Amino acid sequence: MRGEPILLSNTEEIPGRSIRSFHGVVSGSTVRAKHIGRDIMAGLKNLVGGELVGYTELLQEARQEALQRMIQEAQGAGANAVVNVRFQTSSVAQGAAELFAYGTAVTVD
Amino acid sequence: MEGVEAAAQALRVLLPVGLLLVGWGVGRAIERAHFRRLRLREIRWRRLPAVTITGAPDAARVERAGLVTGSVVISIDHWKRLVAWLRSLFGGRIRAYESLLERARREALLRMKESAAAAGYDCIVGVRLETARLANARSNGEGTAGVEVLAFGTGICRRA
8 A cells, every 4th residue: 555656636535436434634734935036036027027936936846845744644644545635825924935735534445 | 416416316216117117018018928828828728627516527437536736926017016006095996906816817727737638637626726915015115926826626537
């Protein structure tokens, strides 16, 4: 069972599989501060508007890390899938954001 | 000496006006180009439907499924920020922010579809959109004001 990639979905079940047992809520989070170099670029970009690519990447990496922590917790609980995954972002302070992912760890067949 | 001081004075007045004009001109061009690209990509990705319902159509044919995401951080230009601020004094509809959020949502949805296609999925169910305000621009114009839109859902791949 271990080593097999864990299945993720944000729906009530993994489509095409049936749930055998529940292991409870699992979550992962990370708090990131803005990088000064990226912030200078973003400050310039703020003048003309448009995508702040550095921030998009920063948040994507952080969200992947939060997901990874959630997956580790699920594997620790003996699950092979996490269903009903939700994401949350909150600005905890000026220049810092928390990325949070949570879901229900389950065993599917 | 007086000439230099007068020039400095003029610069202090003209610089913010110049930045506003740059924001207006370049910001508008960027926005138009973005909307044009969005339209073209949306037509291309019509073949990969994304729906908000959570049940998979033809559940029996589903081969594999997995989480897919798409996100973008986008910011408003200097000129629109001023217009929006003026608007907020009198109340009413702030179009500047409406178009910003529309661009962000459409872009996030398209990126989600693109990553689903890359993973070999042919349909996305349970689509959710989330918006997070990143930070405020401070009143002195420093700092970044951006919103992040995250689109996520469950990609499914069905047997033919």
